[in-house]
Amino acid sequence: MNHRLVIALPLAALLALPAVAQSTSSSQDQSQPAAAQTQSSDTGNATGKAPLAAPSREGFWGRVNPFARKRYVQRQTEPIRDRVNELDELTNNNSKAIKDTDQRAQAGIKLASDKANEADQHAIDAGNKATMAQNSAQQVTTRVQTVETVVSNIDQYKASNQTEIRFRPGQTMLSKNAKDALDQMADGVKGQRGYIIEVQGFSSGKGQAAITTSQKMAESVVRYLVLNHEIPVYRIYLVGMGNAPLPSSDETAKTKRISGGRVEISLLKNDLEQLSSNSAAPMSTDTQQQPK
Secondary structure, rough: OOOHHHHHHHHHHHHHHHHHHHHHHHHHHHHHHHHHHHHHHOOOOOOOOOOOOOOOHHHHHHHHOOOOOOOHHHHHHHHHHHHHHHHHHHHHHEEEEEEHHHHHHHHHHHHHHHHOOOOHHHHHHHHHHHHHHHHHHHHHHHHHHHHHHHHHHOOOOOEEEEEEEEEOOOOOOOOHHHHHHHHHHHHHHOOOOOOOEEEEEEOOHHHHHHHHHHHHHHHHHHHHHHHHHHHHHHEEEEEEEEEEEOOOOOOOOOOOOOOOOEEEEEEEEEOHHHHHHHHHHHHHHHHHOOOO
């Protein structure tokens, strides 16, 4: 009997040690959160909560106790699970905030790029308009200079073409060759401006009879030009020179007189035709450059 009692006592003491160790660890676990809460006021983190306390020292049996209860294990791992869940939620919130910020940044960048492209297009349009305005100003300046030149030389006519028609003595009617020569000269002035035709008649003989004959020959030329080619009368200047001597080609020689009749037709032009041609080209160019 005594022998059994001696064996039972040590065995009971051995079985009581895990229970004592668990109670000691639970008391330490309850004291550590309080200490951790006092330290959280001084330490900040992402979740705004105090950091987890270090595991309590439970001795050899507290760490290798094979009889640890399920509730004890849950109590030890529950704070860790809570913190992991909080970190996951915080990570998701941060990801959403970063994504929203990135979307706003991309929208801002696109808006700025569109504004920059629009400003570039406005600048290009302004440059094109400035170039067109400069070209128009240069054309106007050139046109004004041309007009000034023409106006200053409006009464300066230059000989453009000369035609000579000969008549036999006593004849005042135009021959076929004379009409062909007049037709050729009249075809060159159709639709033109800034010209006059000078008709001078010369006749052999003396005195007033020669003047009358030369005037009749010149009048036949003017009549043909007006009736057959519709040349305005105000562009034709007629004069009967009679038996006035003609200048010789040799300046040292004396002037010579003609035999029979002779009419000299001179086509004289100023710069009005040139002004008309120069003005038509810039106007057509300006019309093509106008935006549609």
